[in-house]
Amino acid sequence: MTALSAPVVDPWLYPLLLPLHRILMQGYFGTLHVSGQEHLPPQGPVVWAVKHYSRWDPLVIAQLSPKPxxxxxxxxxxxxxxxxxxxxxxxxxVDLNRPQLSSLRSAVTLLHQGQPLVIFPEGGIVRDRPLRSLKPGAARLVLQAEATAPQPGTIPIVPIGLKYDPAPQVGAQIWIQIGKPLSTADLPPNLEVKMAAHQLTQQLQAALLDCLMVL
Known part of the structure; x- marks a missing residue:
């Protein structure tokens, strides 16, 4: 992958594994309860900012989208x-300790292509508290992508909380709460990038906590 390229989903492997994914999730876990799905844009670039509770999270979240x-x-x-x-x-x-410019460029390219991008903004699995202080990477990514996009304020960040009841194990119920999208268009005008990223990260922190509190 070059610095300016973006990941590509295998057009043969993905549809082959999709039915197996559904069978696995339905057979391993109990019922999936989803609220707020109307907040997920049906098309266009979007960042899904997801609470990270388990290694199962990517497989669970993938059930919410009809496309990769x-x-x-x-x-x-x-x-x-x-x-x-x-x-x-x-x-x-992405190297969480030393993020590389190539990772950022790949993410920005995906958003410019109109793809949905999933980020776990806590930077790792967190179970000992409702939510760890978020890293500013998601906000910085959106700001960077919009700085070179045809129109600003068009890449929403959607907060997504999830919970396994009682734990990520066989038969567990899964609860997902999707919050209202956040937009850079709602930030005060003329903010420097560092302050804009800070404010957007604080908004995301509050929105994710709101999602988790209703689960």
């Missing part, structure tokens, strides 16, 4: 067969 999702994924997951597979299903690596 793209995932910014911890670089340490790209090993062996797992790495080979997830890279062909829309995941691309």
């Amino acid at each position: 999702l793209y995932f910014m994924t911890n670089a340490n997951q790209f090993v062996g067969f797992q790495g080979w597979l997830i890279q062909r299903l829309g995941a691309f690596p």
